[in-house]
Amino acid sequence: MNPPLPAKYRLSIGRKIALVFLILALAGGSSMLLVFWAQQQNKGVASEVNIYGSLRYRNQQIQLALYELGHGGNAGKVESLIGEYEQALKSLQSGSPLSQTSADVQQHLAAVNAEWPAYRDAGRKYVRTHTLGVDRHTELRQLAEQAEKLLEHANGATQALSDSSTRLQAQMREYLQRILLAAAATLVFAYLYTRRRIIVPLHELSAVALRFAGGDYGVRSGFRSRDEIGRLAETFDHMAAETENHITLIAADLADIRRKEAELRKLTEAIEHSPAAVLITDAAGTIEYINPRFTEITGYTPDEVCGRKPSLLKSGQTLQETYREMWRSLRAGQVWRGELLNRKKNGELFWENTQISPVLDAAGLTTHYVAVKEDVTARKQAEQALAMLNLDLERRVAARTQQIEAANHELQAFSHSVSHDLRTPLRAILGFAQAIEEDAGDRLTGELPDYLRRIQAAAVRMGELIDNLLELGRIGQVELMAQPVHLGRMAREILDGMARREPGRRVDTEVDESIVVDGDPRLLRIALECLLGNAWKFSAGRDPARIVFGWAGQDGEDRTNAVLMIGDNGAGFNMDYADKLFRPFQSLHAADRFAGRGIGLATAKRVIDLHGGHIWAEGEPERGARFYFELPESPPAATRSPFAENGSMNETQGVP
Numbered sequence: 001m002n003p004p005l006p007a008k009y010r011l012s013i014g015r016k017i018a019l020v021f022l023i024l025a026l027a028g029g030s031s032m033l034l035v036f037w038a039q040q041q042n043k044g045v046a047s048e049v050n051i052y053g054s055l056r057y058r059n060q061q062i063q064l065a066l067y068e069l070g071h072g073g074n075a076g077k078v079e080s081l082i083g084e085y086e087q088a089l090k091s092l093q094s095g096s097p098l099s100q101t102s103a104d105v106q107q108h109l110a111a112v113n114a115e116w117p118a119y120r121d122a123g124r125k126y127v128r129t130h131t132l133g134v135d136r137h138t139e140l141r142q143l144a145e146q147a148e149k150l151l152e153h154a155n156g157a158t159q160a161l162s163d164s165s166t167r168l169q170a171q172m173r174e175y176l177q178r179i180l181l182a183a184a185a186t187l188v189f190a191y192l193y194t195r196r197r198i199i200v201p202l203h204e205l206s207a208v209a210l211r212f213a214g215g216d217y218g219v220r221s222g223f224r225s226r227d228e229i230g231r232l233a234e235t236f237d238h239m240a241a242e243t244e245n246h247i248t249l250i251a252a253d254l255a256d257i258r259r260k261e262a263e264l265r266k267l268t269e270a271i272e273h274s275p276a277a278v279l280i281t282d283a284a285g286t287i288e289y290i291n292p293r294f295t296e297i298t299g300y301t302p303d304e305v306c307g308r309k310p311s312l313l314k315s316g317q318t319l320q321e322t323y324r325e326m327w328r329s330l331r332a333g334q335v336w337r338g339e340l341l342n343r344k345k346n347g348e349l350f351w352e353n354t355q356i357s358p359v360l361d362a363a364g365l366t367t368h369y370v371a372v373k374e375d376v377t378a379r380k381q382a383e384q385a386l387a388m389l390n391l392d393l394e395r396r397v398a399a400r401t402q403q404i405e406a407a408n409h410e411l412q413a414f415s416h417s418v419s420h421d422l423r424t425p426l427r428a429i430l431g432f433a434q435a436i437e438e439d440a441g442d443r444l445t446g447e448l449p450d451y452l453r454r455i456q457a458a459a460v461r462m463g464e465l466i467d468n469l470l471e472l473g474r475i476g477q478v479e480l481m482a483q484p485v486h487l488g489r490m491a492r493e494i495l496d497g498m499a500r501r502e503p504g505r506r507v508d509t510e511v512d513e514s515i516v517v518d519g520d521p522r523l524l525r526i527a528l529e530c531l532l533g534n535a536w537k538f539s540a541g542r543d544p545a546r547i548v549f550g551w552a553g554q555d556g557e558d559r560t561n562a563v564l565m566i567g568d569n570g571a572g573f574n575m576d577y578a579d580k581l582f583r584p585f586q587s588l589h590a591a592d593r594f595a596g597r598g599i600g601l602a603t604a605k606r607v608i609d610l611h612g613g614h615i616w617a618e619g620e621p622e623r624g625a626r627f628y629f630e631l632p633e634s635p636p637a638a639t640r641s642p643f644a645e646n647g648s649m650n651e652t653q654g655v656p
Contacts, residue, residue: 020190027183035172051088052158055112056151058085063147066126066140075127082120089116104160111153119146201229205236217244277352277373283366285309297352297375299345310371315343330358330369339376350377429459480520480610487564488515491528491549498536506543507536512550515564517631519611527607530600531566531627538625539570552628562630569624573617581617604629 058081065078092109126139201223211219220240223233271278277294281287287305295301298313305312318341329336335357343349352373359368433456436444444452492511499507517524532547539545545568552565573581582605604627608615612632619625 020186023186024183027179027186030179035176048092049158049161051092052154052161054088055085055092055154056158058088059147059150059154062123063144066123066143069127078123078127082123085116086120089113102160102164105157105164108153108157108160112150112157115146115149115153119143119150122146197225197227198229201225201233205229205233209236212240212243217247275374277375279310279371279373281310281369281371283368285369288368294373297344297350297373298342304345313340313342313344315341315349317341317349326356330356330366333358333360333364333366350375351380352376426459426462430456433459480523482518482520485517485519485521485524486513486515487517487524487528488513488549490521490525491515491532494525494529494532495536495547495549498533505540505545507539507545507547510546510548510550515549515551517564518633519631523607523610527604527629530604531629534600534627535566535568535570535625537570538572539568541571542569545569546624563628564630565626565628567624567626572619572621572623572625574621575619578617578619582615 062078062081062085065074065081069075069078089112122139122143126143201221204223205221208219208221217240220237221233222237224230225233271291274291274293277297278289278291279287279294280289287308287310290300290302290305294305300312322338322340326336326338335355337353337355339351339353341349341351353376354371354373356369356371358366359370361367433452437452437456488511492509492513495507495509495511499505499509532549535547536545539547548565548567550565552563582601605615608629608631613630615627615629617625617627
């Protein structure tokens, strides 16, 4: 890009027009000078041509006068004509500029000057001698010949002068034509340039200005030049860009104003239809506005309260300290919240939950106060009624506690009876059955040995049922002591113990040992032993068996109330009977295929329930089962069952 010329060298429109006029003036001046020069050149040519013509004429007159002398003519006439001839010849000596510059004219003039003296002298001699009577025809012929030569030279000079004048005129016309062509070309160029660089840009700039005025604020002329129109177009484009920016800002401001107006309308509508009473005062506490809800609650209309103080609502039963605290907060520019006992227009007392906010200006000075009031009279009355109900409930709870304590004592007595009194006859049955088998075993015939074995098995089964019932009951009597439990490590220990007890089985285990939960470690170990033992038992027919313990969700998920899963590829179960899984002494498989007491899943469910969690299962026959359970982030606070008054679970586990 060429660097811009200095301002003094730039061709402005005025300078361009001045340059065009200068070119036209030069063309006109050249034409005038050319015409003046041609006039100077032709100056005297006509008179000089006339003089040469007079030379021819006088030459002929002299010759005629000489002829007339022979017939009595006047000799003085010849001398007079000779004098006139010489006078004309002298006038030709200075000559016109054209004749002086023409070699042909000067040559003929020199020839005339050279031959004229001889002719003049011969003519005078002829005049002097024509009276002697001598025959002068020969001399007259010689004079005629000399006169003819003079005439030829005069004609030649006239012709040469005429030719020179003609050539000068032709040259002048050629010059004039060139000057006129140059002037015409200048005018055409000036017109085209003016149209292209002035008229068209001005027209386009005018159209752009009209479009801009019509709302097309993004339009630009794009015209650039180093003259006034270019600067005008550039200035217009700059002005249009600035104007567009201003219009954009103004439009944004208008949109913001409209948005704020809409928000203000919505806010006004919200306040007008608010279920809470709204009251606005000035900085001095004089009421300026109340909404319709205020009128509904208090009974005061806007005309009755506007211009007055909110103290007209005072009931006289609110502590003065409450008002002093309120004004301390408001004068500090803080929001005050509290409950006031006020009085309606009809004298009725009512409670209102009040929030008062100061409105501050840019300087931080309070200009208004906005109070939002909610009628909480019904809530206060409900609280009073609830307090009365609580008192009654406390009395009922105390009475119910006494009943529960009595039932607890009865249940403890029953447990002691089950644990000791029922086991005594069972031990007697087993003892007598064993004595019969030892004393009369060989003498028992028929079905008696089978009956004896059935008696022994039923007694053992009855003992196991008693143990299961006691164990299930003890789960609910244990005091829950929550603490962080490394459940993954615990599951690994349990599975490793099972593997040591049955080294012949091939079981693939996958355990997330990083799992840590909050709970009671004793109870959670019981639940894990039940669930993992269940998976170990029902996957006995698989080679290899597979048991998985870990989080059921994706890695990195929020583990609040996270779900844990124990899965296996064992016998599975039919989902139609899933509701029976966690019931005591219920089994979905034949006892001859999978031995068990039917108490494990019920025990696991009771442990999870005590922790405030949830357990469920999914499965398909012969395609394995998956047991899911979730534990809350924080289990219930450590509690002790009302039935756990005589020792912990460990103290009764050894009951036979």
